[in-house]
Amino acid sequence: MSDVLDVKVWRGTVEGSFSTYRVPRQASQTVLDVVTYIQRVLDPSLSYRFACRVGMCGSCAMTVNGIARWTCRTHVAKVAKGDALEIAPLSNLPVIKDLATDMSEFFDKWARAQGQFKGKLTRHDEFAQVEPTSKARVAASAGIECIGCGVCYASCDVVAWRPEFLGPAALNRAWTLVNDERDVAGAERLRAVAGDAGCHSCHTQGSCSERCPKQIAPTAGIAGLKRMVAKAAVRGTL
């Protein structure tokens, strides 16, 4: 291990190429630190996106040595191959410039999966009481910590070959809501997530669960949606 990293960074949009930068190596350096160093010291024209730097906002995901990761919590020492790093924008999303992708479609799909909570209580009603150990609450809790970083979406082969597929994050969101006993839009949501663009297209390959930086398992949620949709179909409520 030398004191300098050889970092290849994608420059351009869909058309473009990798530029190589030499970045000093430091202890506990993250991939985001590397990108920030390049932008601030070596090449101010580099575009990338970040906000919180502590793994909360989901802004800074990129493809690092071929694998989608949250860069602010990814240590260089863990992912560098020798002294080499290759940093590219997330897959399955249009590139705006360099490392910044357009995430509109990713979030539009959350809306298409009926990812909005619809309750029936008003501020004048008593608080809903949800049993913390109930099966539904436990299922919702398992998926609720999603930060919307798009790592799962970029890692999903089904998104790559079926562009209308809602993707793991949107389906995980739908799964947490169908397990929210205060929500009243369950039937409508199951219709939205069934079919070709929804849960039935998932091949259970599990890349999303493997790579989710928050250790969420969208694959399990999608399997749960399939079961729930099947029950609704048998009952005729789909």
Added chain:
Amino acid sequence: MAMTSSSSLAATQAKHWYWQRISAMVLALCVLLHLGVIIYAVRSGLSAAAILGRTHGSLLFGGFYVIFVLACAVHVPIGLGRIAEEWLGCSTRAAQIGARLFGLLILFMGLRAVYGVVLA
């Protein structure tokens, strides 16, 4: 109308899913038993005539393989339709028609084989 068509498509996909699940469970058992039968026939050194002698008129043997064929005829077309859509870029309708025809072919050939071994 849009709701009806998306709803019926969703219901169709849901039905495909559970029929494929159920047929897979049946197939898992059938394949194990089928392998057992093959190993028994081969290791015992049975001749074709000896095998036919045992299977001919056997309701149990015939019933088992009819179930096996039915499970295949349900399971295979659903998966093939998916592959045709995703890998070959077929439209949903074309994929479903092609897959169903293939399912009928499996059903015909499978039941013909069962008939040949048990009844003919």
